[in-house]
Amino acid sequence: MVSGTNSQAVTYAKATDTKTAAETGDRIAWVKISLSILPLATPVSDAKVLTGRQKPLTEVAIIFAEIRTRDGFEGVGFSYSKRAGGQGIYAHAKEIADNLLGEDPNDIDKIYTKLLWAGASVGRSGMAVQAISPIDIALWDLKAKRAGLPLAKLLGAHRDSVQCYNTSGGFLHTPLEQVIKNVAISRESGIGGIKIKVGQPDTREDIRRLTAVRQELGDDFPLMVDANQQWDRETAIRMGRKMEAFNLVWIEEPLDAYDVEGHAALAAALDTPIATGEMLTSYREHEQLILGNASDYVQPDAPRVGGITPFLKIMDLAARHGKKLAPHFAMEVHLHLSAAYPLEPWLEHFEWLNPLFNEQLELRDGRMWISDRPGLGFTLSEQARKWTQRECEFGKRP
Known part of the structure; x- marks a missing residue:
């Protein structure tokens, strides 16, 4: 029989033979x-x-x-x-x-x-x-x-697909007739929402284009607008009130990206939700936006804020304050992050980056679907x- 003392000595000897995590693992x-x-x-x-x-x-x-x-x-x-x-x-x-x-x-x-x-x-x-x-x-x-695992599954997905809207068909260089055609093509391809650009010097032209797109889509199809920071506070409130009638999902970047107080006042004054945040480049900047109640939708961009690590911290803060999520651009990354957000988010569809990768994302039924490929699921073309x-x-x- 081995005494208790000798047993402890044997256990200790075995323990000292065990390598620590610092001594093992990949590099x-x-x-x-x-x-x-x-x-x-x-x-x-x-x-x-x-x-x-x-x-x-x-x-x-x-x-x-x-x-x-x-x-x-x-x-x-x-x-x-x-x-x-x-x-x-x-x-x-x-x-x-x-x-x-x-x-x-x-x-x-x-x-x-x-x-x-x-x-x-x-x-x-x-x-x-x-x-x-x-x-x-x-x-x-x-x-x-x-x-x-797909990155979304590693993070802990709340869903296997994310509702997806198109932006690239509604830029201001595009004639209105072509915008209408682009809207129809996007819907046929399975897109779930449409965003068009506004913020022109002549605000009447914004309303004309918005009216035509809403008529094409019908009253209930999700529609967003983006002013790209080009309104002052007075113009933003006037245009916001005019646009209440269009049943918009949100008005994006109505003011300068760093005008937290102005966005907060606008968000409080309008029924239409306010979205902003794509131009911010750090967690701290988004913290000011979220704690200042400056938007209903937060729009962080993982490549702009420093990657996925700070993006996850922004997600956590936004979720704790009940904010909706609609990341900017880079759908190849943001699909996974959006899938891991507790509140139903929106994903921005841009086909611009498609030539960079051998694989493509699947769009159907108004949503972008996570593939079973591990990681982000892409290789460089x-x-x-x-x-x-x-x-x-x-x-x-x-």
């Missing part, structure tokens, strides 16, 4: 950052162009991060910029990417903090975090792939590679 071995320029078939104009504040959009800069681990797992993520900033995001991502090497890819929040400190002198919002976004998204993609202008690698690819 990041290789990172690639690349910049691709995606051309648009037609120059795109919203209200910012018609008011003279911006030039028409002709291309989108896409910054990719590809991460591979010692055990052979790989993740892909992206950020983007329109008109300007793509070169800067790429340059900053290149500067901080080597901090990933040797890290456990599962420790995403730890890595995020490390990358923030690596670029601390340029702040914790804007381009500084947009450069972290492709890396952070790639790490979440990798983590879900390691688990063999040869076309994305051909559009690459700059790239850099760190470490050695296993």
Whole structure:
């Protein structure tokens, strides 16, 4: 018989033979950052162009991060910029990417903090975090792939599909007759809602286009408008009151993105919900928006706020305050995040990024459906590679 003392000694000996988590596990071995320029078939104009504040959009800069681990797992993520900033995001991502090497890819929040400190002198919002976004998204993609799950399932999905609305057919450069045709095409393709752009210098033209689209859709089909920050407070309240009759799901960005007080006053004055937040580039900025009751729908953009890690924190805060969710752009990422939101969200449909990926999302019955592919469910296309202008690698690819 082994005495109690000897038994404890044997147990202790076995315990000391056991490796700790720090001594085991996978490690990041290789990172690639690349910049691709995606051309648009037609120059795109919203209200910012018609008011003279911006030039028409002709291309989108896409910054990719590809991460591979010692055990052979790989993740892909992206950020983007329109008109300007793509070169800067790429340059900053290149500067901080080597901090990933040797890290456990599962420790995403730890890595995020490390990358923030690596670029601390340029702040914790804007381009500084947009450069972290492709890396952070790639790490979440990798983590879900390691688990063999779609990202939505890894996060804990509330639904397997998300109601989806189209934006790309209703820009202001598009003649009204073509907008009406685009609306019909979108409905036939299975879209669940339509958003058109407003905010023109002549507000009567906004009402004319809105009237025609509502007549085409009927009274109850979900319809949204987006002013792209081009109204002042007086115009916004007047237009908001005129638009109450159109049964809109929301009025988007009626005021400057940072006018929390103005948006809050507008949201309180109108029956039509207010949506905003797409231009904000940090958790703290969204915190001000949410705590200030400045919108009914919050519209964070994962590539703009710094990736999935801060986006999840924004989701948690928004849900605790009863806000609806309607993420901006990047449906390839936001489908998974929206599926994990407790309140029924909306997903924005843009087909612009389709050429970048070998796989496509499924749209039917007014909703976008999550595939059974693990991670985000995408691999980069040869076309994305051909559009690459700059790239850099760190470490050695296993």
